[in-house]
Amino acid sequence: MKGCIAMEVNVVFQPEGKRVRIKSGSTILEAANLAGADLTSICGGKGKCGKCKVIVEKEKGNVSSIAEAENRFLSSAEISAGYRLACCTSVMGNVVVRIPEESRTGRQRLQVEGIETPVKLEPLVKKYFVKLQGPTLKDPRSDVDRLLDELLVQYGLENLELTYDLVQRLPFILRDSGWEVTVVMRDNEIISLEPGDTTDRIFGYAVDIGTTKLAGYLLDLITGKVIAAGSAMNPQIPYGEDVVTRITYAMKGIKELKELQRAVVGGLNQILADLLEKTGVKREEVYEMTAVGNTAMHHLFLKLNPKFLALSPYTPVLRKEISVNAKRVGVKINSRSYVHVLPVIAGFVGADNVAVILATEIYKRSELCLALDVGTNTEIVLGNKDEMLVCSCASGPAFEGAHIKHGMRAATGAIEKVRIDPETLEVKYWTIDDAKPRGICGSALVDVLAEMLKAGVIDATGTMNKELNSPRLRVCEGVPEFVLAWKKETSIGDDIVVTQRDVRELQLAKAAMNTGAMTLMRKKGVTEKDIDIVFIAGAFGSYIDPESSTVIGMHPEFPLEKVKVVGNAAGTGARMALVSKTCRKTAEEIHGKIRYVELAAEPCFQAEFMNSTFMPYADLNRFPRTSELLRKLGRYPKKPIPTLPCK
């Protein structure tokens, strides 16, 4: 084919949805590297490790036939399921490729870390060991009575409930165990009976169901400590990146709703399976699960039809907390145990927000607090123990790396921190595990915007300065872009860049968040100086630089000592509810102190949003520290930015 014009083909990687154009004949691994898709390759594409397994989902005819190496590493079951090794498979036309969780970078930094809020250990699930005397003609009590009587005498437990199927199995459990059993109780329901003494093994699973990412924590309920944590992409992503698209899909019918429900439960089960394997805990030893998520995720997880969430007046089916048998939800923990889902607040303020309030303890503080939970939707809380205003901003998944050319998860090789020399425009970056860079994760995206602003690569409107005389700033197919890392430094065989489109995407996201915060402040009649503590939470972890987020105006400007970055606080809240009855009660009570603010209905919304698209903000008087910094760097806007008035 030498001499022919090389054709280009499109490769889409699921579940992240990354797209790339690449020369026909390239391998899937090359395409994945180019796209910044998260795919393991230990041997570097030599067909020697068998780790880069992928599934060709669409247009299977557009790839090369099975190579010898693939026959060596793939089972026949895998081959018939469409598995291929990415390094051995060339693309000859457009394809859609799925990267299974197993082929993702193992050393991914957990996007699950969050603040540890101390909480009194009082899990709902407890175990009691009893030794019974077998029946005699003088003591022919029923098996149930024998057990319950002993629990009363020995532990003072009364009014216990025993589920019907355990009653049915009881005679055999008692006799097979030689009348020595461990009783597993959840509140006052006996959920399991185990032969012998197993009182030292009680585990629980807490999850945060994000629109984009799932986080799962395996806890030892005797110590209350996390023993393993993991995360995965939400398998619902192929059905729509945002909640509205997924709701629309679920509205088609019960089949579609079930499909979405099974997808997310499958993801949570997969994370759990990994955690169990890692820790040696058995599935049957996990006796409870708690879950948080935004209202749409909450509804989809519970198979509640989200139709009315999408239609004005955006009514949820269920706001209260609910405990459902794990089997009915499909979660693979002990089959007689429960999944406890925390309450939501409103159509667009979910259980994840309740969890953030739990984790940050805003509900019991005297200080006035502002909390931003950054995600595909960013929920904002303003208040204290007396009252809390909350709102939700459709910020989109940009800061989670989606729709960003070289955005990626915080895994090995992700650029996580960036500094740009304002004089030379030389870039200094730090990567996870000090590996060669292969993409940019959330914390670095915040940095990049701030650093580009400070270095004059972009101006207050976010426009790249094409006049800048630097090889790092160039125009590619008409779109300006800034090179963060040169091809020779990266592991993807290409430069890592931030494009003008990326900047716009991030700008809209940060504007949405700032609008929410500003609106709540106006609504409550307070200004920046009235606020005592600012919490920044979000799945992109504890790595955000609050100075950078201030410079870009992701939120109003506060003295840095007031800002606390709390990581995945929603996950923290889910864990707190898992280990504490009182926390569950609090979660339910929080509702009474909440006032939901529908942003779109606020008269100032449009103006505030426009003002917030500037970096840091149209009215620079609200960002005095940042103004001072920009002035010092000579980046203070030469012309005043037109500020839209708020009626």
Added chain:
Amino acid sequence: MKGCIAMEVNVVFQPEGKRVRIKSGSTILEAANLAGADLTSICGGKGKCGKCKVIVEKEKGNVSSIAEAENRFLSSAEISAGYRLACCTSVMGNVVVRIPEESRTGRQRLQVEGIETPVKLEPLVKKYFVKLQGPTLKDPRSDVDRLLDELLVQYGLENLELTYDLVQRLPFILRDSGWEVTVVMRDNEIISLEPGDTTDRIFGYAVDIGTTKLAGYLLDLITGKVIAAGSAMNPQIPYGEDVVTRITYAMKGIKELKELQRAVVGGLNQILADLLEKTGVKREEVYEMTAVGNTAMHHLFLKLNPKFLALSPYTPVLRKEISVNAKRVGVKINSRSYVHVLPVIAGFVGADNVAVILATEIYKRSELCLALDVGTNTEIVLGNKDEMLVCSCASGPAFEGAHIKHGMRAATGAIEKVRIDPETLEVKYWTIDDAKPRGICGSALVDVLAEMLKAGVIDATGTMNKELNSPRLRVCEGVPEFVLAWKKETSIGDDIVVTQRDVRELQLAKAAMNTGAMTLMRKKGVTEKDIDIVFIAGAFGSYIDPESSTVIGMHPEFPLEKVKVVGNAAGTGARMALVSKTCRKTAEEIHGKIRYVELAAEPCFQAEFMNSTFMPYADLNRFPRTSELLRKLGRYPKKPIPTLPCK
């Protein structure tokens, strides 16, 4: 074939288990009449009514081929299911025939009538009608909150539970009904939501699961009244007539246990289906069921393995009351409703006995009471509000007509009352509906024994006096029998007789009962004169003559004014529990006052049983009134009966 020796074949009728030998070539209807099996035939065997449908279960090759009339009355589905018309089908060899419930005598007297014990109406299931305001942007409360808030405001209902599947359906129920719904509550659980106002329709189903017979009552839970009642044979009979045989069958494995469970639930569902059809009540309007039965029936109904009931020390799995979702049990009432099964007392004293104690109110009386619940097992209670001794006697199903040559259910044509002239031995009998007699039901069997004793047809040992000079007393194939009704008077084309074997069968049954009563009295240290009230309960209804039962010594002798015949008191107790929360609480509390007596472990048991086989009893001093009567009639035993001493 004229001139040939007519061959005889055996026909067995299920579910009653009746057997008959009949000439080859006879119709199944003729065999049924001869056997006294309960089979409807309106046209009298002319092939004109199509009512005598039966199913040939075994040896289908031994019957004649389908006749024209059958093609007219039977659907092709019925024909392929093995249905035949009994009057058109001749038997050429041994066959087993099932008489489906639909072909049983419609005018059967309900064997379900029992005492009405007044009870305060406080059913667990209640309905509340609410009109809701739909959601607005100003009031976007969740659907669940909207409903629960209204129930609190309007009816003061708090802490309500809403099952997961109702939460899932709620948004559609509310919107489809225009926000006007009726909430069906059981205790504090919402079990159903119905469009519009249905508060005037609340029904419940109470059942008594007897070893031989099932009784079912459909109640209006608003008035507390029975609106229809029905009964059927227990479909478990083919698996064994007595509980031990059925337990043995169930012990074979889970498949067999399920089979027995499905059989009895099928029977209860069939009775209910009939009651619903009769009353126009819909299945979904039946919101609760209560059930009583002996401990073996209780275990089989709940699919609890009865293995340990059959092995010493006869331990039940469950003694306490239990409420189980109707669907899990398989009962076809409202699918979200519950079946409440009353508590049992011990391995051989069941929930039916608890129900009898409820119905007779022994548990709260100061008077000393004796209660006999006559059935395949007869349970006896002796006591009052302070303490109750109970025991169970394996009396067998003889008084229910089983194993009695011409025994039958209390249906049209059953002889229900008998008088024999002591001089002429002429018989006077009364039949149900004044129809031509076709068999003898329970109440008449008690009469027959007493009348034959008084007339000298049998002596105190139960032996028929072959010396008696009467055409009614004859010997047939070596077995003496007494003719109650001549062939010309009956509808079965044959004489209706009581055989010496029948007498023995009944004698053993009555001896078992008397032994139980005598043993409890000895145990408690009381005699007949200490007892204030005697209750005689039993499925054979309110028709027993207490004078007759005294004469045969079915129980100790008491002044007649002390004896109350209370019919199916177990059914009464089930109905009381259906309409009253307090009754359920009482049923659970009764256990604390009960002392179970294991008859077989009593040193006197054997001697007492031997003494009780005599009629009325070996020691005639204990039956002064009966002695006086027999003396007057010249039937007082010439030689004293040897009384076995009680150590």
